[in-house]
Amino acid sequence: MRILSVLFGVLTVAWTYRLGRDILSQQTGLFAVIILGTSPVFVWFMHEIRMYTLLSFLIVFDLWLYRRIIRDSDVSRLMWFGLFAATAGLLYTHYFSIFPLAAI
Numbered sequence: 001m002r003i004l005s006v007l008f009g010v011l012t013v014a015w016t017y018r019l020g021r022d023i024l025s026q027q028t029g030l031f032a033v034i035i036l037g038t039s040p041v042f043v044w045f046m047h048e049i050r051m052y053t054l055l056s057f058l059i060v061f062d063l064w065l066y067r068r069i070i071r072d073s074d075v076s077r078l079m080w081f082g083l084f085a086a087t088a089g090l091l092y093t094h095y096f097s098i099f100p101l102a103a104i
Contacts, residue, residue, distance in 0.1 A: 008053040009046035
């Protein structure tokens with residue numbers, strides 16, 4: 001079961017790079033990955049069998065999808081479905097995920 005925490009932790013790091021690269025530049029994405037990858041709290045969460053890495057991944061994925069939908073004029077239904085699924089997953093994962101969603 002611990003493999004799921006590690007998997008979502010690695011996916012969070014990868015999508016953090018994509019989000020940083022899409023927002024500003026490749027250097028920003030690398031800087032964000034270095035900060036997240038060396039964070040002791042995030043590494044600790046990757047070792048626990050809890051929902052924290054899933055929550056982190058869904059927040060980053062939701063932000064990335066939201067940015068893509070707002071930026072692109074031609075958006076597929078798959079993007080909208082992904083945003084809906086990520087948002088629903090966030091709300092089912094933890095009640096405090098309403099705060100990042102309210103910030104969007």
